[in-house]
Amino acid sequence: MNLLSSLEKFGFSMEDEAPLDITKEPGKDKPQDMTESEKEPEKEPEEKDFLVRKHISCPVCSKRFDTLTVRGTRAKRLEPDYDLRPRFAYIDTLKYDVTLCPQCGYAAMNRFFSPLSDAQVGRIKKALDGKFKPQDNITPDTYSLQESIDRYKLALVSSMAKIVKLSEKSYICLKIAWLIRDEIKEVKALSTDEAIASALQQEYNGFYKQAYNGFLQCMSKETPPFCGINASTLTFMIANMAMYFRDYAVASKYVYELIGSKTASPKVKDRCLTLKDQIAAKMREEAKSAKKA
Numbered sequence: 001m002n003l004l005s006s007l008e009k010f011g012f013s014m015e016d017e018a019p020l021d022i023t024k025e026p027g028k029d030k031p032q033d034m035t036e037s038e039k040e041p042e043k044e045p046e047e048k049d050f051l052v053r054k055h056i057s058c059p060v061c062s063k064r065f066d067t068l069t070v071r072g073t074r075a076k077r078l079e080p081d082y083d084l085r086p087r088f089a090y091i092d093t094l095k096y097d098v099t100l101c102p103q104c105g106y107a108a109m110n111r112f113f114s115p116l117s118d119a120q121v122g123r124i125k126k127a128l129d130g131k132f133k134p135q136d137n138i139t140p141d142t143y144s145l146q147e148s149i150d151r152y153k154l155a156l157v158s159s160m161a162k163i164v165k166l167s168e169k170s171y172i173c174l175k176i177a178w179l180i181r182d183e184i185k186e187v188k189a190l191s192t193d194e195a196i197a198s199a200l201q202q203e204y205n206g207f208y209k210q211a212y213n214g215f216l217q218c219m220s221k222e223t224p225p226f227c228g229i230n231a232s233t234l235t236f237m238i239a240n241m242a243m244y245f246r247d248y249a250v251a252s253k254y255v256y257e258l259i260g261s262k263t264a265s266p267k268v269k270d271r272c273l274t275l276k277d278q279i280a281a282k283m284r285e286e287a288k289s290a291k292k293a
Helices: 005-010 118-128 145-161 166-190 194-221 231-244 248-259 266-292
Strands: 051-057 064-070 098-100 107-109
Touching: 098 145, 107 145, 107 166, 118 145, 145 166, 166 194, 194 231, 231 248, 231 266, 248 266
Parallel strands: none
Antiparallel strands: 051 064, 098 107
């Protein structure tokens, strides 16, 4: 007999209730927690777990569309590349820093997507009209490297059309180069076709050089921050790019400038000391090669 059966008139369903026993302590019949060895291993996070779909309106054609953006600050920052290319655990946030309208082709880095002036809208329409083929508004779970590179290239086209600061165009070129650098690594790991890697290397050098030359001019033509990059950070980035292009005079100049700077952080100065030794080693190596030749 269920001693609480009269409570059914209040809405309680007593059919599945255990017989009343007031001496029983709550929770005593719950199964014990599994030991650490019995627990299932936690699922490894995936890139899509850090993304969210955002529904926005294009400031050029007014069409609504979906885009992927990084969800808040969930991504854990890792040690960056030598030229400060950012790295995060489980996701490459760089791939999601461009918003692209699939209808008209207008694209820009997220922070610069809108608003636009009437003059900029007119110039963008003129640059894209009859050239861009509208795409299906289907948003994937993630963007591939090639999709992200293409989005940045379209952002570069739009940035030149709407006439932006050189630092913005330079930063777009740098981000394209960073993504191509990762694509080169993937191709070399998965394919033995050296022609593909060689073509990508040429493309990488081209965009990296555009970024390098552009940022060099920014140092004398613009005031910091340069597209959100502070002066010390950009100086270090330029020094690394100069090192890559064997422009050791420029690399040395900026490295020594940072080492003696009162505003550069201790972390940047430590990196500069390492870079200074690398520059010296490269210069000695090339001097020896020149003597042998």
